[in-house]
Amino acid sequence: PRPVRLAEYRPSDFLIDAVELDVMLDPTATRVTARLRLRPNPAGRDNAALTLDGDDLNLVSAAIDGDPLRVDDLDVSPSSLTIANPPRRPFELTVTTLVDPSANTKLMGLYRSNGAYCTQCEAEGFRRITYFLDRPDVLAVYTIRIEGSEAENPVLLSNGNLVETGAAGEGRHFAVWHDPHPKPSYLFALVAGDLGVVEDQFVTMGGRKVTLKVFVEHGKEDRAVHAMESIKASMRWDEEAFGREYDLDVFMVVAVSYFNMGAMENKGLNVFNDKYVLASPETATDGDYANIEAIIAHEYFHNWTGNRITCRDWFQLCLKEGLTVFRDQEFTADMRSRPVKRISDVRGLRSVQFAEDAGPLAHPVRPEVYAEINNFYTPTVYEKGAEVIRMLKTWIGGDAFRAGMDLYFDRHDGQACTIEQFIACFAEVSGRDFSQFLRWYSQAGTPEVRIATAYDAEARTFTLDAAQSTPATPGQHTKLPVVIPLALGLVGPDGRDMPLVVGGAPAGPVFALTDETTRIVFENVEQRPAPSLFRNFSAPVKVVSDIADDDLLFLAAHDSDPFNRWQAAQTVALRHLVASVAAVRSGREPADEPRLAEALSRAFDPAESDCAYAAQIAALPSEGDVARELGEDVDPDAIHAARGFLKSAMRRRLGPQLLAAYERLAETGPYSPDAASAGRRALKVAALDLLAAGGERDGIARAHALYSGARNMTDRVMALQVLSLHASPEREDALADFARVYGQDPLLLDKWFVIQASAPLPDTIDRVETLMASPGFDIRNPNRVRSLIGTFGAGNPTQFNRPDGRGYAFVAGVVAELNASNPQVAARLLGAFRTWRSLEPQRRGKAEAALRGLADMPRLSADVADIVRRALA
Ligand code: BAL
């Protein structure tokens, strides 16, 4: 198919004001009758034909205003329905289609999940249910009648409010749902099945009583309590932080086990991957609890940023996703620890988005062309999109940001918008010119900022020279400077921030770097300061500075900005690891780094009260961080060796302290997933991980003891994770035990898959292949595929990048197998290849061969073909 271009956007020639859908459920032949109230769009072309989108549909009949259309009136195929000469006035089009939910392995449109019916319509799944103008700028009011077997589907759900239920004869029943809020088709949802439910209530700030329901498989109701609490917390927070109130009488979440994404924000009826709903102390880890809270919040927040105000077209995806990620980040920061949330988000951004930005799949936050929109639900659109919103807020200040958001909600409620319309609200309230800022949306690539500093004791000035540049990315060879907010502090020898004076007046702490080079001269600087740059990661840029390790280590101890205390130690560690990789590759032993050990030892100091923060300090840069820092000629084995060497050195230097911390942090009371308790467990395992570095026997024995004596799933899984890194009898014993005890629970089986697939051991690939053939694995279930193959590809640098190329061939083989049955999941797995060009030549050649093998495959899906083509371009 032809690529879709932003520049070619045209309003729809027709609009649909109302949709009545009559869905007669049947496992293999569901009959969908759609009555569409259409009218010509005044903004569209005169005398245009009406072409409705379809995908894999069987047309049964069509009629206009009750008059059946004959075959000659129509041009119909499984992927479109065209009426050459429709009425030039409002009219009703009735279309009946037949769909087979049981055969729908793509999990887009109407499909079955463990016997229940459910839907996924974003981005283009509604066209797999009925012929439609399946584009986000066509907003309609939906009324849905669902009819099905009462025994098999006692629960019948759709968007909006329930208006009628009743018997339909022959053991069937029906429900009618009406959603008064006009919405695009991608927000439609239908669920039918035999499900358990947990109910609660929320009273909004305006006094509306909202019934809350979480639907799960029978018997799992007790695992829905945390999700329910998270809904209520999200609703309250959105009222307090953004003044946003919920707008229907009921809000529902349904957990399903077959789902391509994490969750989906359908109006009033969010459908979730069960992984992000179900939690109990026996089955979920601290990470699961935190993820559920964040994803429930994310989908709920879409009600205003995405649903009430939606996107004009799919190029504007970041309008709802970047903004909603920003909102869920702020929610988590308020619910838990703000610095810890920031650090973990920045870790995630760098490891995935910076990697994407530096490779062949780089694209702008707002892409300008796509071959397959499913492939643009990316870290760039989501996470970099959120960073752009955060910069905007940093640049104009919190009050102006809130005023701009209020204006956006006021002005655009009920509309399908563009980034320009969003940004115009902030330009208006702040009086600033955003034309340069908009480059963040159109230029791909991570800007690099080089900083050089000079202190002049005589003149008492401190000069900072910043030079920005953005590397070329596919299709974008030259780049222009962007607006980069630089939040900084000058830290004096006493550890305190000095006053910032520029041009004789107080200045900062945020400076906008708008030109290729910027010089800032700070005055009245009595002593040479240590500059703390990009505090709280004030811009998503790569910083290369001349700040010496000594200054960074000073900042690691004294900076008032907790993010930069962490960052300073990370930078020193990263510099050290880069040097160690060079040593390993030339057959030398990496140097020791006692000062780094001292900086990291602060994490295990009993005086450090925020354990979650301390755990972040203790965590070394990842192998991916080192690979990205190197940028080219990457040898993942050398990186693994260098990092292992550093961990062992830490164990030798900090042993007694690690042991003391490990014992001090032992679990005593009953399990609670709250942030402070989770932080203690995270710090405990950070100590354990170092104690077991290099496969040290005492550490392994302790990890095994933690596994065996664990009183909650977090300790159990973390202990297993530590054991899994080193070949040992304890490892095999614990893995076998976990399978025996928990192997029947699919979500726990996933954890067991993840742990084995990420092990940096040479037999991992054999294990993964064996596990794929085991009864618990189901290639049709995206969670199983992601846990086992996704983790192996994207979470195991040494084994995916085996020098013999077997890792590449294996992942490519699974992609080939999934290509037809679930192209979306297949294309996602290919993300593992996003950095293949930066590998050393031998691995690069093998990775390329695997990609070329896929490119030569017949009948490649649009999803897979698009990624392969761009990866090889
Ligand atoms: N809209 C797709 C799922 C999400 O980002 O919420």
Ligand code: ZN
């Ligand atoms: Zn979202």
